[in-house]
Amino acid sequence: MSSDQLIAVATDALRGLVQAAVPPGTPVLVGPPSPEGEELSGLSVHLFRVGVLPLVRAVPTIGADGRRVRPELGLQLDYLISGLGGEALQELGLLGTALQALADAPVRERQSMAALLSQPDRLSAMAAGSVTVQWRMLDLPLDQVSGVWLASGMRQRAGVFVRAEAVWQVAPA
Template identity: 80%
Template structure:
């Protein structure tokens, strides 16, 4: 399994988690809003940093079926959730809803992910094994927040920074 598949599944699951919490018809787009794009009500999810989780050297553990398990991929995916430029107070309300969705259901296992995915078949691209995603809201220092906005080229507005800690573990016989 490659990390690009895990990144795609985690990003789509984050989009689905936030979309499911917002009022029907509210747009949730993956990627930064276009500076020339039409200002609409909704949120964007922008992946701005990908990192590897530190490797943990441990005694192999047994999986649920009794087979030995070993870590394969562990990623830290940092996102900026921001508005698409609609009415400012409405946008802030949407960010509040997104924040609650992240805090209320921070952990998702493989079996609960299909309900969040826009393309549930995408989950099949992640090889069999244990798959989990944990979302954490990040409290970044103001200089880091400013650096992300500046580097992204987006117009600065309210935003929620979060991390997906995505782990996949294969089972060996």
């Protein structure tokens, strides 16, 4: 079980969900927009924090059949979805569209996630079992918001902070 696979799948699924919601041809990039880059209309999905879900730090247990049950791998992945620096009102409209898409589909299971992925082979390469991602909007205090912008080196603009609670439970062997 590998956390890098879960991070990649959850990030790509978030990018795909936002990409499916915005008008065709609108770029949705993973990573922060380059401070020197061309300003264009679109959105970026920037992972800025990785944490472990508190409930999945448990030690392995023995199932009813006597087999060892592997613990879940659960991560908290915090993202900033922001504009790429295009026209301000258009950028705000794209953020509103992204927010609505996240509110309409806050939970994705393994079987419904594949359609969102730009690289579906990452999901199929994960061991059999369940994969669930639940997205939640974050309401960060102003000092934390400023800290994220400062640490990322991005020019501050409107943005949506999102937490993905990603859980991967490997099927018992």
